[in-house]
Amino acid sequence: MTEEQILKGRLCDLAKRAYNQNIYTYSNFLSVAEQSLLDELRPELSYIHMELSGGGDLCERQIVGFGSEEEFGYPGEFPIAVVMIQPLLEKFSDSLSHRDFLGALMHLGIERDTIGDIIVKEKTAYIYCLPSIAEYICKELTKVKHTNVKCEIVSTDIPALAPTLVEETFPVASLRMDVILATLLKCSRKEALALFEEKRVTLNGHITGRNSSLLKDGDIFSVRGHGKFVFDHVGGNTRKGKIYVHINRYV
Known part of the structure; x- marks a missing residue:
């Protein structure tokens, strides 16, 4: 089976489980290309409500959630956390890019689909990710490039995340x-x-x-x-x- 077929099968399984068990189910973060595959499945999955969220209004990488309050009788909540990564000492920090932060996360052995968008503002990065990965990042990530960093889980609606x-x-x-x-x-x-x-x-x-x-x-x-x-x-x-x-x- 191709990777596309495997992903389509996984999404269909999540939809069926939500429908049969009356529980919300969620994918990991989907790339734009993977969201296009989801669009191809919409007619087949029309029996269950689906919604996308990346944690912020303009996030490209998104999680699909199956189910709704109307169907289940209770609200769901997307499993998305935000980790803020900052230099320990800004004056000694390298100039850090999106690639630098992503590379540091991949070096920890983190799967790409557990991480959403990465927003870099000056020398601080905000990482949208699964809650379980957020805790792991805070515990294990101590350096980006040659810069020592500190990590903290923050609210998804802090002003710094508003787009410029x-x-x-x-x-x-x-x-x-x-x-x-x-x-x-x-x-x-x-x-x-x-x-x-x-x-x-x-x-x-x-x-x-x-x-x-x-x-x-x-x-x-x-x-x-x-x-x-x-x-x-x-x-x-x-x-x-x-x-x-x-x-x-x-x-």
């Missing part, structure tokens, strides 16, 4: 995704098309290969390796007929 947006405005010839990405990422149209072919582009939480899709207000899109963006609105036109677009970049 930076607006970018520029003219484009069309609202097509490939045209906007080429300008936004400062690359050629050919390079932008390659991003779609390599399945690195998502639109509103789903991998898309439709480079000709027209973006509209509120669309959230991301490019693996380049970041996440929101199409905010269309402005005026240039003298040459190009369209001013306003894009918010998550930083």
Whole structure:
């Protein structure tokens, strides 16, 4: 069996167990590609309510939960915790990136599907993860790169987890995704098309290969390796007929 078939089987088993036993069941964190597999199963699993959460409104990696208060008579709670990782002494800290924090976690032998999004703000990281893994991280993680760190489980709604947006405005010839990405990422149209072919582009939480899709207000899109963006609105036109677009970049 392929990994995709194994995952689909696991998701079907979780749905059946929730339905048969009247209990909430939850997957581990699913990547965007794995969420696309879940979408393929929706018609087959229509007999049970399903909901996705990554712990924050804009998290890409998400857990699917099966069941609802209407079906079971009691509310469920997604098994998601947040670990804050900080340098012990900030002035002696390395400049730490998303890759550095993820690498340190993988070095502990932690499975990737037990960890959700990693938000890095300056030299502090916030790790969405399963509660059991949160305790393990706090106990075992003492160093990231060459920096000694301390870990603490924090609330999922602390202000530091709110996204920071930076607006970018520029003219484009069309609202097509490939045209906007080429300008936004400062690359050629050919390079932008390659991003779609390599399945690195998502639109509103789903991998898309439709480079000709027209973006509209509120669309959230991301490019693996380049970041996440929101199409905010269309402005005026240039003298040459190009369209001013306003894009918010998550930083």
